[in-house]
Amino acid sequence: MSDTTTADATAGPNTVEVTIDGVAVAAQPGELVIAAADRAGVHIPRFCYHERMSPVGMCRMCLVEIDTGRGPQLQPSCMVPVSPNMTVATTSEATRQVQEGVLELLLINHPLDCPVCDKGGECPLQDQTMAYGPGESRFVEEKRHFPKPIPISDLVHLDRERCILCDRCTRFADEIAGDPLIDFVERGNEMQVLTFPGEPFTSYFSGNTVQICPVGALTAAPYRFKARPWDLNQTESTCTTCAVGCRIAVQSSRNELVRYLGVDIDPVNHGWLCDKGRFAFGAVHSPDRVTTPLRARPEPAAAVADGSASDPAQRFESVDWSRALSAVSGAVSGARPGTIAVLGGARGTNEDAYAWSKLARTVLRTDHVDAQLADGLPAELVVGLRSATIDEACNAGTTLLVCGDLREELPVLHLRLRGAARAGTTRLIEVTPTETGLTRNAVRSERCRGGEAASVLRDLIDGDDPLSEQLACGSVVVVLGRSSVAESADAVAEVASVIATRVPHAQFLVASRRGNVRGALDMGLAPGLLPGRARSSAPPAGLAAAWGELPADVGHDATGILAAAASGEIDVLFLLGADPLGDFPDSLLARLGVSGARTVVAVDTFLTQSAAEADIFLPAAAFAEKSGTTTNLEGRVSALGDLVTSPGSARPDWMIAAELAVLCGGDLGFVTSDEITAEIAALCATHAEAVGPALEADGVLAVGAAFQPELPPEGSAPPHDGYGLRLVCGRTLYDDGIAVTQTPALAGLRTELALRVHPVDLDRVGVASGTEVEVHSDRGALRLRIVADAGVARGNAALPFNAAGVDVGVLIDIEAPVIDVRIETRIPGRPGS
Secondary structure, eight states: OOSOEEESSOOOTTOEEEEETTEEEEEOTTOBHHHHHHHTTOOOOOSSOOTTSOOOOOSOTTEEEEESSSOOEEEETTTOBOOTTOEEESSSHHHHHHHHHHHHHHTSSOOOOTTTOTTTTSOHHHHHHHHHSOSSOSOOSOOOOOOSOEESSSSEEEOGGGOOOOOHHHHIIIIISSOOOEEEESOGGGOEEEEBTTBOOOOTTTHHHHHHOSSSSEEETTTTTTOOGGGOEEEEEEOOSSSSOOEEEEEEETTEEEEEEEOOOTTTTTTOOOHHHHHGGGGGGOTTOOOSOEEEOOOOHHHHHHTGGGSHHHHEEEOOHHHHHHHHHHHHHTSOTTOEEEEEOTTSOHHHHHHHHHHHHHTSOOOOEESSOSSSOOHHHHHHSOBOOHHHHHHSSEEEEESSOHHHHSHHHHHHHHHHHHHTSSEEEEEESBOOTTGGGOSEEEEOOTTOHHHHHHHHHHSOSHHHHHHHHSOEEEEEOOSOTTSOHHHHHHHHHHHHHHOTTOEEEEOOOSTTHHHHHHTTOSTTEETTTEETTSOOHHHHHHHOSOOSSOOOOHHHHHHHHHTTOOSEEEEESOOHHHHSSOHHHHHHHHHHSSEEEEEESSOOTTGGGOSEEEEBOOTTSSOEEEEOTTOEEEEEOOOSOOSTTOBOHHHHHHHHHHHTTOOOSOSSHHHHHHHHHHHOGGGTTSSSGGGGTTOEEOOOOSSOOOOOOOOOOOOOOTTSEEEEEEOOSSOSSHHHHTOHHHHTTOOOOOEEEOHHHHHHHTOOTTOEEEEEOSSOEEEEEEEEOTTBOTTEEEEETTOTTOOGGGGOOTTSSSOEEEEEOOOTTSTTO
16 A cells, blocks of 8 residues: 555646655646645745746755655755656755755844844744744854845835845846846845846836845835734725726724735736835825815805815815705705716725616616716727636737726736736737837837827738738737827727727727726616616616616716706716816816806715815715725626724715615615625626625626627728827826825825927927927917927827826817827017017
8 A cells, every 4th residue: 555645636648746745746747846835735935936936946945855766856846847756855854954054044144123124923034934944043243234224216115134135026026027127236245136326116016026025125115114913904805096906905003004915816916016006005094084074165255255265174164974965965856857967986896886876867867977087988898898808818819909008007917918928928919109018018019199099900900911810810809998088989989890890709808997997887887877787778677677767868978967067957966086177188178067067066085176176075985994896897896895994984985875865765775785785696687696705715707798889980090280299198107196196105106297209209399308398289288398209109299197287188178089289389588488
């Protein structure tokens, strides 16, 4: 009888059987010994090895005895692939001795910082020294010392003497992020990790190096000296900073959020987070957050005259919830039929969106609802196109990018696609008006003027080169989004039409930017749509029976709502975490719309530009203060965890909707978030399998589209003004939004505004790079600094939208298909300067 037991599945034709500590393990061909051991439940200590990066064998902590038939030899298990009949001993005496020796060497210069080190209590070096170390050291020499800490960026501090040179941070920066801004310098005993002179570690993903550092060499500035692991409460949740839906561990101490950590979910984020998603928890506890209901005071003539009415502190008075909701219900009861609108809802949970969708249709009797602010794709495209997953995009024969810069808008999707391109699992082709973070990884980057992507794409698909054949025959996933808010959504719809006509087998991954746009639209926060991706003209029987009579006419979208409000046709305008004055592309229409509505009710966490103009402000619970579900851009439904208590009397959005329904003479029929989740599962066929036990893991992909969208016919590109430049306004990660401005660690990272044009166009305009110019459109003008950028396609002028200090929306007319601008200079001392 053999003394070897079997683990995992029996070795098959595509597996390799190895023996690890007397247990037979069926490993994959080419799999590293350390990975096979992990799957078999055998832990081999390690520092430099990370399953998401290439092995380097630097720390030697994973040395084990490996016998391939020539006798046992000590080898690093992170560098040796499995082979047939291999025997591995991870607990032998020789292995134990070498592990003790490696730890003794690593601790020669490592300081005794554990009592003050942020890593203390969760440090792999600390833990493995206790488990595998010698217990004492033979070295008594003076340890090396460095000035500490070095702030290598606004977010990351470096204590060099703690570093064990594992190469994790440098490999991540180079391999995963593509930002090789941190590297080894010097040699021998002086070797250390540093940034390059004059170049800080300004990666969008620097926080990941802190999380994967096995010691306390890299620490996060916002968390430094904040808490110890045993002081922390934790729950698993989903990041809603953007629409990727990264899984995170949310940690708090004394009812205050102190840290987010990435959780490795294979279909989504691989454990990585962008720095905005990792550090934006600072906004949750900002002192500027509004935590009690507010009501606008009557504005006496004197206040209007001296301008004090515009000061939020003077304009509002605090009231209790009873009076605030009574004022809202009074405004609703006095509104004319069809004059109530709901704008926003993508900030909250699916349950929030469902509650407000039900409130709007069944109590407020309106279909004027929209979760977007005219800066995304038409709702029918988002929920109706044949959808792909992130994994499918990373493994397609060809991934076609017709969207904004994913590095700025959906950073972790950028990491996933970059990694797939580097690994050769997909070919990237992009059609873009400006260079993006993935341009270097694309096999072809086609530049176009704003609004002309469909024309360029048509030529690309109909061409006769190998790429055209690959699009016609191979698997294709299209990442589709708005590359510019200064062009009409019709341009993106035409792109979808071109692809659907010429590449009918293509799947789409819609690059929605806001955290829960997909979920809000799935819950019916769009005109003409109902929960479950059903058209309001043909509601499902179960939903029709539960909701009763629905509004007969299809309502306005965001543009229509603001236009109607501007003309006095909206009596009550609800803003659900929406800030049209800061986020709507057309600033003039946004101002007219917000000021034109008779009563504006803001449900939000801060007094944004729009909320500051509201008549009633209802404080909402923020992230980590409420439970529920969210839906990412691929349609994956995942859970949100609540960990801290809302400050003041802030309430979840769904609760506000339920209480308002009762005051308005209705009843939404639920009193808990779980009851809403159950109602969604019962009434929405697309989500029947998307809630429940599966959410305890990484979520489940909802069923495909319930209908096919009506795509517009292919048209021609808008004519180009030969004297001007086509305006391209893309989003940036660090913009002037609340998540950045109200987080101290991020506020200083906001994008500097500059108009970027191709050097040839700059020469044609006749100004030098860095000059201040006036930029004119048919709508308005701005004074900006202009710089040369060869990454901008000729004929374009690129500006970041919602950047700090400048309202780019004054140049944009939402009704125009594209925006052409002209550049003018002013010479000091001359008339008109």
